[in-house]
Amino acid sequence: MSQQPHGYMRVQPTPPAPYNIESGVLHRAKLYPLPEFDGNPEDWPLFYSSFADTTREFNYSDRQNLMRLQKALKGDAKRAVTSLLIFPENVPNILEELRFNFGRPELLIRAQLRKVQSFPNITEDRMEQVLDLSNQVRNITAFFKSARCEQHLVNPTLLEHLISKLPASKQFEWSKHASTVTPFATVETFAEWVGNLAKIIAIMPKVADKATHSTSFRAPRRSDQRPVIASRFLHSSQGNINQQWMCIACNQSHSLEDCPQFKTRNIENRWALVKRQRLCFACLQGGHNLQSCQKKKRCNIQECQRVHHRLLHASSNTHTVTSATTNNAEVVLSCQGECRSILFKVIPVTLFGPKGHMETHAMFDEDSSISLLEEDVANQLGLNGQSSSLTLQWYGENTATEKSRIVSLEVQGNQGGAPFPLKNAPTVKSLNLPSQSFQNYRHFGNLPVASYNNVKPTLLLGLDNSFLGIATETVTNGPSQLIAAKTKLGWLAYGPTDKMDSTSPRVLMIRDPPLSKKICNMVEEYFTLENLGVKAAVIEGEDDMRAKAILKSTAIKIGDRYEIGLLWKQDDIVFPPSYDMAKRR
Template sequence: MVRLQRCLRGRALESVRSRLVFPAAVPQVIETLRMRYGRPELLINALLQKVRAMPAPRGDKLEALIEYGMVVQELCDHIEAANERAHLANPTLLQELVGKLPADQKLMWAGYKRGRAVVDFKTFSDYMTGVMQDASSVVLYESDPRKNTAREKSKVYVNSHKADETATKTTTQLKTSRCLHCEKEGHKLRECQAFRALSIDDRWRRVRALTLCQICLYGHGKRACRISSKCNVNGCQFKHHPLLHGKVTTPVTQLANINTHRPQDSGVLFRILPVTLYGKSGQVNTFAFLDEGSSLTLVEGGLVAQLGIAGDSQPLCLRWTGNTSRVEMNSKTVTITFSGLEPQRRYQLVNARTVQNLDLPMQSFDVERATKRFAHLRQLSIQSYHNARPAILIGLDNLKLAVPLKTREGDGSGPIAAKTRLGWCVYGRQGSQVNEGFSFHICGCNRDDELHEAVKQFFAVEESGVRQLGDCLSAEEQRAQEMLEKTTKRIGRHYETGLLWTEEEIELPDSYGMALQRHQCLQRRMDRNPALRENISRQIKEYVEKGYAHRATPAELENANPRKAWFLPLGAVTNPNKPGKVRLIWDAAAKASGVSLNSVLLKGPDQLTLLPAVLFRFRLYYIAVSADIEQMFHQLGIIQDDKNSLRFLWSDTTDGPVQIYLMDVATFGATCSPASAQYVKNVNAQEHIKQYPRAVEGILKSHYVDDYLDSFGTETQAVKVSAEVRLIHHNGGFHLRNWRSNSELGTRRTSGNRQQEP
C-alpha cells in the first residue's frame, strides 16, 4: 500500500484514491489499475502514438534513421510479445510509417519487399533493422548532450563538503561555460559562432531539439523563465531571444510598401547586380534588384523551391496603382544565404517573402560600350549582362546590403556607379531622353478591404439560398450512402436502418467497465437528488412502453456478436431555464481503450437543406406555417445486428442489480443519426411525389433537421399542403407537432386533434 501511495500520479491516482487507505483493498486496487492501464493494447497504442509523433527522419542525418528504426523495432517487439499479431497486418500503419522515410530509403524499401509473398509490419521492422546496422557502422553515434549536462549537474550538487568547495566551483564554471550547440568549452550558446552562423529557422529547430528556453537560451526545464524582456529587434514585441528574431509567430497578412518603376525601354538602368543563392539543393545564379523604396525583401517562389529552402506560410497582400490588388495566400517567410561577385563573402536575407512572380523589369548593360561613352566607369569590376530579369528584390529590411560604400559620378546626366557589399552596380540614365514608365506598389490592406470583404460575405450568404449543392461525394460519404440504401427498409408504418460503420469488420474493445463507472456516478447523483431519480426512472419506463428500448434477454446477450458489443453511458442533462425538464443522453463519444462508438461510425452524406434557403422560402409568401417532428431520431428503428452496439446500464435503485438494456431506435448522441434520419425522411417523402408534389417539395426544401418552415400565397393552399405534409410524415412514422401560423384559420385547421389524422 505504501508503494502504491508513493508511485501513483495523475489519473491513475484519482481512479483508486478512495481505496488507498485500506491495506486489504490492495488486490482490488491492483485489479483496477490492470484493467485501466495494464492491458497490452494500451501499451501498443502508446507506442503507436510515439511512432506517429516522431518527426520524419532526414536523409542527411543517419542518427535520425537509427532512432526511427529503434522506435519501429520496439513497437514490433511489443506487438509480438503481446500476441497482438493483427496489428502487424495493418496496411494503413505500414503506409504511414513508410511515408516518413526519405525518398532514397523509400526506393530501397521498394526493392527490399519485391518478391516477398507477405509484406507486413514485421517485414518493415526487419528492413529498418538492416538500415540501423548499416548506419551504425559508419556513424559515431553520440548520446544526447542534454543527458551529459544532467549528469554533470548531479555531480556538482551531490557533494557539499567544505573540502570540495574549490572543485565544486570549478565544475560549476565548466558546466556553465560549455556550449550546448557545439559542446565546446569556454563560451555559452548565445556566444557560439557556429550557432550564429545558422539560419533563423535552423536556430529555432536547434533550440527546440535541446529543449531550451526561447527567451534566455538556457535549459531550465518547465520552470518559468526569470527573464521577462522582449526581443525589441526592429520593435519586435514577442518574448524570444534576439538571436531568434525573424521567426513568424502569427499567420496574419503582413503589411509592406514597395515601389518599383518599370520602363518601357532601356533608357534607364536600375540598381541590379548578379548574385548567387545557396540552398540544400545546390546554388542558383540570378540577379538582385536593390530598391530603397521597398520596405520588404521579395523572392520568386519557384527559385526558393529550386533551392530546397523551407519556410512558414503567411498571407501577403499585393496592391498596384489603380487599386489593382491580389493576395499571395501561399507566401512563405524564408532566410536565404547568397553572395555577390565574391563567393567567399556570403550574406543572409532574413525574413524574405516569396511571391509567385515578381515581374521586375528586364534590362541589359554593355560594359565595353558604357566605358567608351562614360570615362568614370572605367577600371571598375563591372560585368555585362543581357536581358537580365531579377528574381529577388532587396528592400529596406536588408538595407545594409544595398547601401553605397563608394560612388563614382560623371559629368552631365550619365549613370552613377556605386559599390555595395555585393559588388559594383551602375544605375541612372544612359541617354538624354527617358520614355515614360509606370509603377506598382505592394502594401498592406486598409479599411476598404474590410468593406470589400463584408460586402463579399453578404452576397455569399444571399447566394446560398439559391445555389445548387454539388452531387460529388467523398469516398466515406459514398460508402455511407450505399449502406443507407442497403440497410434501410420499411417495417409497417416505420423505417429501420443500420449504423454507418467505417469498416466492414469492426472489433470494439470492452466498454463495460467504462459504462459501469459512469452508471455509478449517475447513481450517486440521483442519491443526492431523489426528484432526478424519479424523473429518469419514469422516462426509462416510457422508453420501454413506446418500444424505444427493452431489457436485453439472456439469449440476445449470448447470441450477440462480441466484436460489435458496446455500452453507451447513460446521462441526464438539465436546463436551469426549464426547471423540471430532464433530457436523457447516450454518450456515444465516451471512450474505452482510446476508442468511442462515434470514432467507428461515419457521419454520412450531408442531406440538410441550407438554412438560408429554408428561411428565404419561409419569407417568400404572406401565409407562414411552422411545425416540428416529435423525437425525430427515436422514430427510426435500428436493425437487429446493430442493436447490441447500443447497450446501456440501468437500475432503479442504488443497491439494485444492474440490468443491460438495448436501444431499439437511433440515439441523439450517435454521429450517424442525423444523416440516417434525413435519408429516411426524404425516402418516405419520395414515395408520395406523384400524389402530393407540393407537399413533397415542402418536405425536401423547407425542412431544416426536424423543423418545418413553409409559406403560401393563400390560406386555403396553406391548410391543404400542411395536411398533406402531416399525412406524408404520418406514413413514415413521424408526428408533426407545435403547429404555428400567422393566420388564425391556418393555425386552427393545421393543428387539429389527432383523431382527424388520416
C-alpha cells in the first residue's frame, strides 16, 4: 500500500486466492462486512480504516472488495460511484472517488465545526450540559487525530467557539488555567480541562439526580429528533405501569396545555417558556419541532391562519415578543406615578430646518435608545426623509403601528451657541410627553435656568444624542432637591420637588421592525400598488360614441336575426355641390 495525503492509503489489488492442491477447490475467505456508508463525511474515517484494515488482514481481492462495497454503500455515496460498481479493477477508483466527494479534510472539518456551532450556550442553572460538551470536545479531538488533521487542534477560532459555550464563571476559570499552559492552550488542552470539570459536575447532587431520573425512562426516538424536554415518569400501581406527564411549568402530573398556572400567564411569558424548553409550537410537547409534528393545525382564533397552539395565540391588540424582535427593539421608557412632583429634563431649544427655525422644548431621556420628533414640527420645518414604520407598545399589551419618517435637523439651546446636528431621528404623530412647569429656585442663584409654564416637549433626545445631555457643571441643595445641570444646550433643572402631584403612569416602548419585516412590508406595498385596479382612461372619439348610440337605439331582433341601423350614417347628410359639374355635362 502507498501512503496518500492526509493519512489515507491506496489499497493495491491483491492476487487471487490460491487453489488447495489436495482438495482441488478454491479457498473461500470469509467476507467481513463493511460499515454502511451513506456519504456522511463524519463516517468516512471509520469506513475507510475498516476497509483498509480488513483488506490487509485477510488479503481480500478486488472482486471480494467490490462485493463488500456493493453491500455497504448507500444513499449519496452509492449514487456517486454507481457506474464504477461493475468491474473489480474499478475498486481503487471507487475509493478515490468516495474520498474526493466525502472524505476531503475540509469536509470533515466543516462537519465538526457545525457540531460546535449548533451546541447551545450553557447557563449557570444548566451545568449538567457541561457533560455533553465534554463528550463532544473529546470526540472532536479524537476525530482530528484519527483523520491526521492535528493542525486544526491549534485553531484559535475553534477554541474560542468552544469556550464561548461555557457560562461566564467557567470561562473565567478556563482563562486562569490557560494562562499557565505553555507555550499556548489548544483544543486538546481544553478537552482535558473540560473533561476534569465534567467529572466534578457529574458527582454534584442535583446533576446526579437528573442523571438517575433520565435513565429511569427513555422514550424511543429517531436520531434526528431532539431529546424530549417535557418530563415523564413511571409509577407502578397493582402491577400496572402507568405513564403520566410531569408539567414543566408547575411540576404537577398533567400536560402543559392543561396547566392552570400556564394559562394564567400572559402571551409573552407563554412563548418564552415554550422557546426556553424547546417545545413544539403546535402541541406544546418536546422531542420534535413544528415541521414534524403530527398534531399541527391552524389556530383559527379570530381567523388566525398561523400554525400554533391556541394557548399561544396573540389577539389583535397584543404582540408576542420573540428573541429576534427583542434584539431589534428600540425602547423608550418614561414613567410617572402618584408621588412627589418630578421634573423631567426639559429644556427650551430652537430647531432649524429647510423652511426656517422654530422654538420649542426638548426632553432628555436616558432610557430611550433613539431620539423622536413630532410629525407636525417636522412638517413646519420642511424636513423630508425616508418612510419607515414604528410599532408603539404600552403596558397592558396595547400596540399600534404608525408610519414614520427618518429626518435630520439641527438643534440649538436658547442661550446661544453653535447648533448641533440631529441625524436619523424618526417622527411620530404625537409624543404625548407629560407637560410641566418650572419657576427658578432661590438656591440656583443667578444661574441662567429658563423658567417655563405648562410646556409639552415635542422633541425627545435619547441615547443616540446623549452627548448633548452631558452635565459639565451641576448645582444642588442636598438630597431630594432639584438639580441644575449645564449641558451643551444650556442650563436645565430636574429632579424631585416639594409639590405633590398625581399623574397617570406613562410607559412607552418603540420597536424598530427587523430587516426581514421591512422587506415584507416593501413587497406587500409593491403588490398593493400593482393591484389598485387603476387602468388608463380610454378616450373615445365622437364617431365611436355616435356608433354606439345608433347600435343601442336601432338594434331589433327579427326572427333569428338582428337588424341594426347603419353605424356610419350621419343624421344631417350634406351632399357636395355638384350643380356646376352637372351643367358642364
